Amino acid sequence: MDMWTPLLLALLGASRAFGYGYEEHWFTTQVDHFSFANNDVFKMRYLVNDSWWDGDGGPIFFYTGNEGDIELFLENTGAMFDIAPEFGALVVFAEHRYYGQSQPYPNVSLSDPARAGFLTSEQALADYADLLTHLRATLPGAQASPVITFGGSYGGMLAAWFRVKYPHVVQGAIASSAPILQFTGITPCEAFGQVVTRTFGKEGDMCPRVIRKSWDAIDRLTADQEGMDWLSDAWNLCSPLNSSQLTDFKQWLNDMYTNFAMIDYPYPASFLSPLPGYPVKVACSYLHDDHGNDDRALLTNIYDVINLYFNYTGAADCVDTGSQGTSSLGDDGWDFQACTEMVMPMCYDGVADMFAPSPWNLAEYTAACRARHNVQPRPLMAPLLYGGLNITGSSNIVFANGLLDPWSSGGVLRSLSDSLVAVIIPNGAHHLDLRGSNPADPPDVIEARRVQREFIGVWIKQYEKVKDRNAFNAAKKRW
Numbered sequence: 001m002d003m004w005t006p007l008l009l010a011l012l013g014a015s016r017a018f019g020y021g022y023e024e025h026w027f028t029t030q031v032d033h034f035s036f037a038n039n040d041v042f043k044m045r046y047l048v049n050d051s052w053w054d055g056d057g058g059p060i061f062f063y064t065g066n067e068g069d070i071e072l073f074l075e076n077t078g079a080m081f082d083i084a085p086e087f088g089a090l091v092v093f094a095e096h097r098y099y100g101q102s103q104p105y106p107n108v109s110l111s112d113p114a115r116a117g118f119l120t121s122e123q124a125l126a127d128y129a130d131l132l133t134h135l136r137a138t139l140p141g142a143q144a145s146p147v148i149t150f151g152g153s154y155g156g157m158l159a160a161w162f163r164v165k166y167p168h169v170v171q172g173a174i175a176s177s178a179p180i181l182q183f184t185g186i187t188p189c190e191a192f193g194q195v196v197t198r199t200f201g202k203e204g205d206m207c208p209r210v211i212r213k214s215w216d217a218i219d220r221l222t223a224d225q226e227g228m229d230w231l232s233d234a235w236n237l238c239s240p241l242n243s244s245q246l247t248d249f250k251q252w253l254n255d256m257y258t259n260f261a262m263i264d265y266p267y268p269a270s271f272l273s274p275l276p277g278y279p280v281k282v283a284c285s286y287l288h289d290d291h292g293n294d295d296r297a298l299l300t301n302i303y304d305v306i307n308l309y310f311n312y313t314g315a316a317d318c319v320d321t322g323s324q325g326t327s328s329l330g331d332d333g334w335d336f337q338a339c340t341e342m343v344m345p346m347c348y349d350g351v352a353d354m355f356a357p358s359p360w361n362l363a364e365y366t367a368a369c370r371a372r373h374n375v376q377p378r379p380l381m382a383p384l385l386y387g388g389l390n391i392t393g394s395s396n397i398v399f400a401n402g403l404l405d406p407w408s409s410g411g412v413l414r415s416l417s418d419s420l421v422a423v424i425i426p427n428g429a430h431h432l433d434l435r436g437s438n439p440a441d442p443p444d445v446i447e448a449r450r451v452q453r454e455f456i457g458v459w460i461k462q463y464e465k466v467k468d469r470n471a472f473n474a475a476k477k478r479w
């Protein structure tokens, strides 16, 4: 850690304090939109900024909240604020049910399937449709406003699927880093880890090679208690390793490398963890390849990377292998979703990727979900409901993907029609395009944002034409 870190963090803290402004609102909606067996209602939170809104039919820019506190996504989606003035848009961020403060059953939302079972993407989309219908009906000047949805990651999947399912509510969608194809039978399970490896290999193959070697070193060292004690000590682990934790421990390490690739932004940011610009490059600069056969030397070197991810602020007393250090993301809720309809198969072979070999095993995955949540995963549910790639009956969606981002493995990387458009950002990480503009932005993300603005303009014009025609037909009273 260098001496500038405290100053840097003070600046980051300051920009957060002066972050984007909004007003908080609440909307009451059904817990279950699709049956009449449960008539409970709950309050969902949404954040609004109307400073630039043309209140005479100006568009609504609507962020379809994903798995976390909505304020986290608002702070990391400056692109909507950047372009709202140009379009005279109302900016709305809706919080996803069961995350942040939008809890159908406060304190016990996830306690059993009878309550947690309403945590699904299709219920969330119905919440958003209900909220938008309410806004259009009650906000003077919004009755005929076109709606453009925005979202990143799972939020991007929701933005796209919202347009697919509710074309009468949504006129167009910007779906960023949206892995709508990361499902059984559509994307091979090994693709994801290969993208992480490619991102770590962009400065040369030494970095993925050292990481690949580390898994065997961990296995050898943790074969006995003395080695486990050494590792617990060398890596400053909060609780000492024991043999029953080794699988989770390696998964935690795997997740850390994955997160590095996801947030490989060109400037310092603190989306999943506070990190310097291009953190993968920094991490790789710490690694070297001359440990010979010394496992301890190799793993001591790997700790430099762990320390970068979990201790960039210098404030960590110990390393908690039970977490990725993100409190605003609703990991428990996402775990439930991943155990029900969001089953995204992943596997690793240690050859084409830098991870410990680990096949995809649905039987094991199912058993773990049964044990944790008492639910049975349905891997084919999302393809059944949303169609995978078969969405050419829809229109007006831009799919943007950064190629540094592992989730691009399940993204739409080729245009499906004139109005289902793929935009590739070779130097972009996870939804970099949705972040506020920054002097360090690479030209490809600037271009991606330009294309997105152009399509938004086209969709709004298209909608105005239909609106005029409808008004004309209504005036003729032909029935």
Ligand SMILES: *[C@@H]1O[C@H](CO)[C@@H](O)[C@H](O)[C@H]1NC(C)=O
Binding pocket: 019, 020, 021, 022, 023, 048, 049, 050, 051, 081
């Ligand atoms: C909208 O956001 C801008 C930029 O952060 C801020 O200056 C303004 O006060 C906000 N408006 C509202 C109504 O919160």
Ligand SMILES: *[C@@H]1O[C@H](CO)[C@@H](O)[C@H](O)[C@H]1NC(C)=O
Binding pocket: 106, 107
């Ligand atoms: C339930 O949650 C609320 C806030 O969400 C909190 O104030 C309250 O103490 C919690 N109750 C229990 C019994 O945990």
Ligand SMILES: *[C@@H]1O[C@H](CO)[C@@H](O)[C@H](O)[C@H]1NC(C)=O
Binding pocket: 239, 240, 241, 242, 244, 245
């Ligand atoms: C292993 O460590 C975990 C976490 O510290 C603990 O919960 C568990 O009881 C330990 N198991 C054994 C066999 O010591």
Ligand SMILES: *[C@@H]1O[C@H](CO)[C@@H](O)[C@H](O)[C@H]1NC(C)=O
Binding pocket: 001, 236, 307, 311, 313, 314, 315, 316, 317, 318, 319
């Ligand atoms: C975190 O960084 C600080 C400052 O370099 C250091 O003193 C501390 O030991 C580190 N914590 C861990 C868990 O490595």
Ligand SMILES: *[C@@H]1O[C@H](CO)[C@@H](O)[C@H](O)[C@H]1NC(C)=O
Binding pocket: 383, 384, 387, 388, 389, 390
């Ligand atoms: C998409 O269509 C193809 C060709 O009809 C079909 O084989 C495939 O199963 C469909 N995929 C989904 C997810 O519906």
